[in-house]
Amino acid sequence: MFKSSNEPVLASLEQYPQAVALMTQFEIGNTVIFNISVGYLVSVLFWLLVVVAPHSRRRAILRNNxxxxxxxxxxxxxxxxxxxxxxxxxxxxxxxxxxFRKFREYFSESERHRWHAALNAIQSDASYLTDVHVEMDLLSDEFRYVLNNIEISDQELIAFIKRLLNYVYRLKHSPTFTGDEVKYLGGFIWEIMASWSTIDGQRDFDLIERMIRRI
Structure with a gap:
């Protein structure tokens, strides 16, 4: 676009031969090239304003939500x-x-009777189990909505979300888990709320929150 413009080269650039060569006007076709360049620039700006900016805002809204x-x-x-x-x-x-630090501290080894009391109550009172299932379903629905409404190119993130959703589904429906549901459900709750990994042990960060921020 600069080479097709009728504007003279700035005097301050004349000491730089390469800059002068880059800015010096073409011998022919200047108007056509200039118009094409301007049209391309306008198209890019229009695309940024109409497509990219709204998409970025939508992604940010869904991520924060x-x-x-x-x-x-x-x-x-x-x-x-x-x-x-x-x-x-x-x-x-x-x-x-x-x-997760507070949760881990509250149900720590020295206070493990609290954890066992909670699991026993869930085992004996179906209302607690229903409450946990409802919360799991609500969170799963939110993750599915995000997956279905924005394009995510991060394959690791997609795989993580799908593993989470699949595990939640299996906890509720697979005979492997429903045979001793409270045991497996307790493990699932501890992994999330105490940021615990069966492979890495205690984490110093919330893995799910970190993955959500990558959306």
Whole structure:
């Protein structure tokens, strides 16, 4: 576009031969080339404004919305576990226990009786189990919505989300898990809420939150 323009080369650039050669006007076809260049530039700007910018905003909105729902999921799940463990301040403490460090501390080895009390309550009271299932379903629906409504090129992220969704489905429907559902469900809750990995042990970060931020 510069080489097809009628504007003279800036005097300050004349000491740079390569810059002058780059800016010097073509001998022929200047108007056609200039118009094509301007048209291309306008098209790119139009594409950025009409396609890229709205897509980026939509991605950011869905990512932040999913982060919010994940936070709600952890709070409600913490509330259920605290209530099942017999904690009278379950609602107030549930906000603190969304932090995996706090959750891990509350149900630590020295306080393991709380964890066993919660699992026993879930085993004996179907309402607790229903509450956990509802929270799992709500979070799964949010992940599916994101997968179906934005394009994700990160294959590792896609694989992670699908593994999570598949595992949640199996927990509820596979005979392998439903035969001793509370045991496997407790393991699933501990992995998420305490940021625990059966392979790596204790993590110092929330894996699901980190993956959501990659969307």
């Amino acid at each position: 999913l982060l919010m729902h994940y936070s709600d999921f952890k709070r409600d799940l913490a509330h259920t576990m605290l209530d099942a463990a017999g904690d009278r301040d379950s609602y107030e403490k549930s906000f603190e226990l969304t932090d």
